[in-house]
Amino acid sequence: MKLSRLALVALMIASPLQVALAADWQLVLSDRNRRVEIDRGSILTSDRGTKVSWGRVVLANNEVAAAGYATIKALNRYDCQNRTFSTIKRVYLDADDNLVREENVEDQTPLRVTPSSVDERMWREVCGPPSVADLQRVADEVQKLADSMQPRLEAAAPAAPKASAPAPAKAGQSAKPATTQPARAAPIETATSTAQTLRAAEPPKAVDAAPPNGAVDKGDKKLILPPLPNIRPAKPDPERVEREAPKPATAETVRKAEKSAPPARPGAARRPEPPRAVVRETPRPQTPAPVALARPQVKAPSVPATPAPPDPVEVLLRAQRDNAFDPGWRYEGELGPEAWGRLRPDWRLCSEGTRQSPIDLRDGVAVDLAPVKFHYRSTGFRIRDTGNTLQVDVGEGMGVEIRGTRYALERFTLHRPSQERVGGMAYDMAAYLEHRSADGRTAIVSILLEAGGAPNALLQTLWNNLPLDRGREFVPDAVIDLNGFVPENPAHFLYLGSLPVPPCTEDVIWVVMKTPMPMADDQLAVFGRLYPRNSRPIQPANGRLVLESR
Structure with missing residues (x-):
């Protein structure tokens, strides 16, 4: 894993x-x-x-x-x-x-x-x-990992301890194999060396005397202590150590030891036992454990655990949560328009609605439509890159009046090519100005843009202040004139549609201006470099009424 x-x-x-x-x-x-x-x-x-x-x-x-x-x-x-x-x-x-x-x-x-x-x-x-x-590839990867770790394990492993050379054998005796004594803790080694010093100062003991406390009586008449257990004693109490420390051997101590010693058999020499304090200071097991020749175990060095990397x-x-402008849908691929209705339950209208936008504006009913009243002016703005298009938020106090209802302007977006069709033809670009009424209804005014003409002043101001990265926004020290962005000819189409993006809410009033506004070819190229195509496909009209200025 x-x-x-x-x-x-x-x-x-x-x-x-x-x-x-x-x-x-x-x-x-x-x-x-x-x-x-x-x-x-x-x-x-x-x-x-x-x-x-x-x-x-x-x-x-x-x-x-x-x-x-x-x-x-x-x-x-x-x-x-x-x-x-x-x-x-x-x-x-x-x-x-x-x-x-x-x-x-x-x-x-x-x-x-x-x-x-x-x-x-x-x-x-x-x-x-x-x-x-696949299984063979996984096995090869595991083997490569094991091979790469082997030199590190061998280099970090401690060297095995060398066995001590056997002591030269005496005449008539066979050589004894070398033994590996277990390591003793420092406090026990100190006490043992003190006991050995006392025993070296004592007179020889009778050969047939019983070895005290389980010691082994050898032919060379030396008292051999069994190996001490490899344990770490508790921290000694200083007062107890001073109270129970062995006293130096004196003539009186030796005489008392001789009187308390058991009588030896005839012909056997006697020697005093070592002071009991030494025995209490160096505890021994009741049954001496035999010393076995054991092969030293080489323990693999512990490798510090590598902290698990964060879940990518x-x-x-x-x-992505830090990017507040990514809407979670796209104009192409798996998150494209065909999948909008399946991405979220509240977006089902994108695939199930019957009044969706955009549509092909043809066979409209020609009537004398009242002109749309535009209340636009120069304004400061905030330009955002949403990942799908450029969104421009404008100042307050502007709006339109459609059939007696006032709608306040909130923002507009840019698309290439135009989303709606006029008689089956799409224009190079379109700007969609989104408005909202006091009772929450939405109205969108579409201004068509046609390349090949003079540079558009409003578009050029936007291009001069583009955000430097996707998902970013910028508030420049500049203004745009929306009043000069609207064509002078008031002719337009009027119909009921929907938001052209998720959640595809319906009953949106659409006003599509008939006369396109000019823009330069290089201005179109700039937008095309940023957004190759960001238009929703044409939706079924389903018999909707489209009114057209004559």
């Missing part, structure tokens, strides 16, 4: 070009317009029964120009138990694998895998049982 997390972190922070070069793309399905592929080498187990992998859609040559990119790559997380998936990140590349843009997905609500769909094919590729090649999915979620 730790290895998978480390690899996943590397997969997250790698540049798109590095990922493209190192990937092992395999075809999942294809048609005339695209190829869907998966990088099987990127499939990693994440957590809670989920897996993460990279997939991509490679567009056909005839689709590249319209989309503005040649390849879209997506990092998806698949829930193999619940048959759901969510997208973490997307990367857009051109025909030469150069980065066009990349984006993190804020709304990662798991989506149900639809049977017989592309999503199900990808889910099966990721969550299916591993092949023999949580890192991405935290970064």
